[in-house]
Amino acid sequence: MVASRLPHPTAPDVKESPVPSPLTGGCLCGAVRYRCDGEPQSVGLCQCDRCQRQSGSSFLIAVVFDRDAVSIEGELQPYTARIDGERELTRHFCPRCGSAVMVTLDRYPGIRSMMGGTLDDKSAIRPTFSLWCSSGQGWLELPAGIERFPDYPDGLIA
Ligand SMILES: [Zn+2]
Numbered sequence: 368m369v370a371s372r373l374p375h376p377t378a379p380d381v382k383e384s385p386v387p388s389p390l391t392g393g394c395l396c397g398a399v400r401y402r403c404d405g406e407p408q409s410v411g412l413c414q415c416d417r418c419q420r421q422s423g424s425s426f427l428i429a430v431v432f433d434r435d436a437v438s439i440e441g442e443l444q445p446y447t448a449r450i451d452g453e454r455e456l457t458r459h460f461c462p463r464c465g466s467a468v469m470v471t472l473d474r475y476p477g478i479r480s481m482m483g484g485t486l487d488d489k490s491a492i493r494p495t496f497s498l499w500c501s502s503g504q505g506w507l508e509l510p511a512g513i514e515r516f517p518d519y520p521d522g523l524i525a
């Protein structure tokens with residue numbers, strides 16, 4: 368008997384279909400819910416050591432929206448750190464269940480970076496690039512179609 372298999376994760380029709388709007392999501396316990404209107408500006412991964420630590424995983428998925436396109440219900444706890452001694456990056460998490468929900472950056476005050484793992488419909492997004500591949504875990508091989516950067520170049524927002 369042949370075990371049933373999940374469909375291949377890179378189904379060809381996903382990229383062509385528009386991102387459904389609004390996108391909704393929330394934390395693990397449900398105390399925090401959000402919705403994002405319109406199309407994301409970008410969808411990217413970050414493999415830096417800080418994102419690995421906060422996510423407890425191998426990368427973070429950043430789904431970037433205009434600040435005004437995102438509405439949030441519930442309380443988020445901020446944790447702010449300085450990157451390279453200057454830029455501030457704030458990670459917003461649910462104080463009850465600890466889920467990473469959002470990142471904001473003083474460098475790009477007009478955006479909110481929503482964590483892709485908290486989306487209700489994760490088939491709606493397709494990352495197109497990854498930052499900090501130089502810090503990535505050795506076993507991780509990203510699929511073709513995801514542009515790889517060793518660090519965080521100017522001009523990209525994640
Ligand atoms: Zn929660």
Ligand SMILES: [Zn+2]
Binds near residue numbers: 417418
């Ligand atoms: Zn990172």
